[in-house]
Amino acid sequence: MHRITVIGGGFAGLTAAVTAAEAGAKVTVYEAHHTLGGRARTAEGPYRTNEGPHALYSAGPHWAWLRQRDLLGPLAPLPPLEAARLRFRHHGVLRRTPPLALLKLARRGARQAPVDGDFLSWATRQAGEEAARAAAHYSAVAVFHHDPGALSAAFVQERLRRATRVPPEAHYPRGGWASVIDRMAARAWNLGVRVETLSRVDTLPTDTPVVVATSLDSARRLLGDDSLTWTGGRTVLVDLALRTRRGDAFAVADLDAPGWIERFTAQDRTLAPAGEQLLQGQIPIPPHASRSAGTDRADDLLDLAFEGWRSRVTWRREAVANGRTGAVDLPGTSWRDRPAVDRGDGVYLAGDQVAAPGVLSEVSFNSALTAVSLALGRRSLDLRRA
Incomplete structure (x- = not known):
């Protein structure tokens, strides 16, 4: 059985964890905060805000992926x-x-x-x-x-x-993005994914492939790689x-x-x-x-x-x-010029500033699928159909 470590429990990290577990891998997720979600967290309390005006675009690949797994949940129509x-x-x-x-x-x-x-x-x-x-x-x-x-x-x-x-393509999960994250986390748990919150990783494990699903700044510090920058x-x-x-x-x-x-x-x-x-x-x-x-x-x-x-x-x-x-992307560059998903030595990046196509959260989703497919040595197409 494959073993995969995922660092970061946001949208990209949970996408990677669920995808890898569905493919038969044994997955451990490390999240530095006490709750999952990353930038997809929804504030608790009387005012349920997100960090930015989050929306799901229905023409994106993550829409079909979430819907197939009954992870979209109820939407709030305008x-x-x-x-x-x-x-x-x-x-x-x-x-x-x-x-x-x-x-x-x-x-x-x-x-x-x-x-x-x-x-x-x-x-x-x-x-x-x-x-x-x-x-x-x-x-x-x-x-x-x-x-x-x-x-x-x-x-x-x-x-x-x-x-x-x-x-309009933009759709809004009722209750904020945390509702989607909660369903993704439950899916991961049911698949046997081990989730460790309040667990900041300072040294990469060497015994499993690692998907680093953090901000690019955090990935640069963790990997000691100054090339991990993008506008x-x-x-x-x-x-x-x-x-x-x-x-x-x-x-x-x-x-x-x-x-x-x-x-x-x-x-x-x-x-x-x-x-x-x-x-x-x-x-x-x-x-x-x-x-x-x-x-x-x-x-x-x-x-x-x-x-x-x-x-x-x-x-x-x-x-x-x-x-x-x-x-x-500045003139003369496209998503292909951003930091590559495959960093070598069994380390892979996922997130919204890496080399994957899409708009907004679609970049995180696509990079997570690519990272897992590379880590398992399978084609992305197989994982998209999983």
Whole structure:
């Protein structure tokens, strides 16, 4: 029987553990914190927040994998009336529809963007500079970078298409992402996976293949490998609860600068106490900007879309996610150029900043499948069907 060690009990680590155990391996998971989930944890208490506006994209490979194993659980659908309350800030004014030229850039029939060029230059040639900037800023909902226009055109185009698809790909597990993590953990336990929480690993075991499913920073320190770096974003996260008011926007996308605010209780009222609404804003900022640069912009968006919000606040929390929002690809690079999954000597990486395709959590999922397939000496296709 194969033995595999997984370091990290987040989404990537649990995906690796379940996949390996289903293939017959004996798996041990080490998690440094007292709970599993990593960035997919949902806060306990009256306000059920995630670290970032988590969503599952239904066209991704992890959607089918979770559904086949009955791990998706109940989803929180967005009522049609709420969906109609998506708003856009453009030229400082709140609008109901985005520029038509933006939609032209996002449609599936648009010309394939190049890897080597930046998105703003390519999109300007296709639809004009105004539409290009609006499209770049809108893509921040899936990019988490302060200047999406400077990134690889192919990288941004893929995320723009996925984020604007109709009907929407984004789906929300009822109760937050912790509900999915709990079901994955139960699946792992039923398969015989051994899970050790509060177990920080400082030295790699040498008697089993190891899947390192941590942040890239943690993996770099653990492996002593300075090459494990990749560009990421820096994003201010603003969580706040407001007393309920009819007519509030479901979400507001900033087309004048990268930024997004979403009312998560629009689809899942269990995330906040009765009579309150839970919102989260994600405002990307440059590497050396202060947190207030993001919170001030979030407040401006709130002023536009949530009338009287300042007098309705019942709770607020702010944080900066630095390099914790996934990889971004600069012009001339793609996911293939990121740190390889196979590190040699039976060590494999999994996570959202390594060499695997996909959008958002799909990168963690795909890298976990690849890591396990390599560790077991099997083809990824076999494991996807397992």
